Amino acid sequence: MLRNYFKIAFRNLQKNKAFSFINILGLSVGMACCMLILLYVQNEISYDKHHTRAEDMYRVGTTFVTTDQTKNMPYTPAPMAFTLKADFPEVEQATRVFVPFNEDKAIFKLAENGKVSKSFYESKGYMADSTFFDLFSYKFIEGVPHTALNEPNSVVVSEEIAQKLFGNQSALNKIVHIASSNGNIDFKITGVFRPDKLSTIDGRFFMSLSSGEMGAYVRSARNFAFNNMFYTFIRLQPGSNPQALEKKLTAFINKYAGADMKAAGFKKKQFLEAVSDLHLKSEDNGQMAGKGSISYVYLLTSIAIFTLLIACINFMNLSTARSGKRAAEVGIRKVVGAEKAMLISQFLGESLLLSILGLVIASVLVFLFLPVFNQLASTSIHIEVSQHVFTFLGFIALAIITGLIAGSYPAFYLASFQPIKVLKGKFTNTLAAVNLRRGLVIFQFSISIILILASLVVWKQMNYLKDQSLGFKQAQQVVIPLRTKTTKSSYEALKTEIQKNSQVVSAAAAGSYPGIFSARDQNFYTDGKTGAESVNVKLNDVDYNFIETLGFKVISGRPFSKNFAADTNSRIVLNEKAVAAFGYTPENVIGKRLHFDWNNEVFDYEIIGVVKDFHYEGLQQSIGRFGFLLDRNQNYNYMVVNVNTSSMESMLQFMETQWKKFNPEEPFEYTFMDQDFQRNYDTEQRMGTIVSYFTFIAIFISCLGLYGLATFTAEQRIKEIGIRKVLGASITNIVQLLSKDFLKLVLIALLIAGPIAWYAMNEWLQKFAYRIEIQWWMFAIAGCMALLIAFLTVSFQAVKAALINPVKSLKTE
């Protein structure tokens, strides 16, 4: 029986090549999308699931509550981790991780025979307690995890770094010099790991937290209120209740930090986040691995499912439209004794065969397009047979489900034909079937139109973000990171040399610059108020002419100046938002004072200037309170050079030459400020690109289906067309006749898709504090595009039908 079914299925596939081609192509592309997304989702949810007892691991986060805002952060003060372990028996183990702020890279130097033989920058250097590798599972290829970070000045490096340093030789116990803001230190390599699993704690090298200046600070740190800059991870005893512990932490933090917090005017609460949820669900992972987003996972999953559904609909529509041809077969089979159930299983078998063929082609497509997808989604998924057994089973399940969904309606529809009607030749598609077919076409095009609109809105919003004035000059700004003590101390000399070039407008330095993450802030209060009434202001410690170099607009008072010696000490420049928060106007704020308390001492700042509000973060965030201080220690992290040149190439060469004069052992690296700022939109940009690709695929599959239906209609009406032509109808008349019905469906789809797309995209736009309005012309464009695409698809067949010599078509009847 089965063989008979498969034989007939195969012969049907062969006989109706166009139909088979459309279905198999559509199904395989749809399935390939689903398979890619399945891999992507699996990749996203695999983060931090591999640690031994991952289910008992949590990160301690902090909620800062001031009078006017509440903010969650992943940071805690240094003494938190081990005090938790000491105070709560359910905390079995704890560890701290420190990720340097505003310092993306450290320099590695290898000395041989007293000479530096290798020197290169490495990113993602984390500092961690000796217990780190007790909590987190890393695959060590050299060294012993549990003892690796026991000694100060020990470092565990990734396999890649080890190879860069020592090639194929063992790296264990070798000495490497690492220079960073933490000092210039000789580290002993105590372990080499292979990063074979995905983790939010994505360090490429881990230094003992007891090393260098940070080590000294950590050993002496007792304060629980301030310096919230450490990640605290804990592992609970098996079976303990994290919620219960979380509740006890309020009393805990009040016990250790209550007095200090009260004086400084803020409150803190601690919360726990499961380590395995950090990637997708945490709202902030600080400086660690770029966050995934559960909503994007949902978005991509639904798009993939819809794409496959569109392909299934093609199958349903083409099968039922062509059912006249199959009806005779159904009739005959019933006459010779087939029961309905047998026929249903026959037709389901056919669609399963098709979907399994589709699976084979889809697998090839996935194999071919995985690199492209990885690039688009910035993932590094690779398929390994051993790791993806369940994925493969999932793929097979996907093919079976697809076959059943696509095949069930046609199977029931076809199997219910009455043999007597069919054999009398009275077969016609029932009105219900025709209407359902129309409904499904509308559904397909609704999805396509929604996707077109979504792509359009994302594209417009991204352009808007790019075009928006940021409130400072972002073009022609070269940013040079000052990462090590050496470079920081050579800054003044380097600046002098660089400013000698006539194409350099000005050069300055600062702790951070607009567009990159900065943690620096301070709670201030004004005269006559107390610490309890503080207002939080984000800060940047800058060099004299930083405000001029970036072109911030001073609207009142003055920027810092060397002419005022006192500027070095206690002067501040605020933005408009900050001025307003303190209850002043830009005019009357000049000369007023800000204060904060620290260790029972009061610090004072005089307000000397006000700058116009500017964007220091991506436009997702609205502008907040911001202030500039002069950095009296000149401990800058970045040098910014404003140039005015038509040849950036030679300008950069000039800068490198100057750099080498002062920093011969350190590579010259730079970025452009405008590009750095755009990096805030990477996630959205990436999603926009992926959505537009899917849009293209969805439209393509919808059009395949429409093309199939148009072919069928043209075939069916070939006699009518012949007669009309004999009666004098022009080609245009015929094309109109055949296209009109389909275009009506697309118009209805536009009516349905419009409101849905509007609602969804409006939701998406809420992520941005600064955003476009969705305009009617976007709907017009999406509608016109859909209509045009549909028209081109349908008219191709219509024109072909219209061009057939009527004598021929009438003779075949």
Place this chain on the structure above:
Amino acid sequence: MLLQLNKVFKWYDSKAGRTFILRDVNFDVQEGEFISIMGPSGSGKSTLLHILGMMDEPSEGEYYFIEQPVHKIREKQRSELYKKYIGFVFQAYHLIDELTVYENIETPLLYHGMKSSERQSLVADILDRFHMVGKKDLFPSQLSGGQQQLVGIARAIITKPKLILADEPTGNLNSKQGEEIMDLFKQLNQEGVTIIQVTHSEKNAAYGSRIINLFDGRIEG
């Protein structure tokens, strides 16, 4: 008695009113008979045959098939009855285009749930008998009309039915081919199969043992 129709009516209702296709048809068939139904086009011959073949139901009246009240029993039993005892032959042959001669003949056996080896020997026997062994791998479109009808008959009799219903089986054939088919029917009838055929040809009708004339839905004479 093989079957019996009692006061069978068939009508269709439409906006224009009720159209009667069969009126008061009474009709007995003994096992082993060879009956020819004749009558002008539109007189209800096919409808009558479909009712006999249980593909259509009378609007009114009784139909007994080997003592079973077909008009009363459930769909499931009816198709069992039909599957077991009746074979159908059509004017337009109605072979499945995508299946070979062999596979077309084999199809009813699949639905009878027969084992592969049994099927093979039955189909081989019939191919042999119809001198079509050499053509077993051809598709219907590669055969002449007469050959296609032979396959149609082979398919109808492979399940060894008691009754063969044939609706103008020679209507699309030339006279020589028609004669062959009629000879075959005669032969089958002699082997004990009851045959009811619709035909327009007096000559073909003469092969049968009894002729029924249908006129405007009524049996005449």
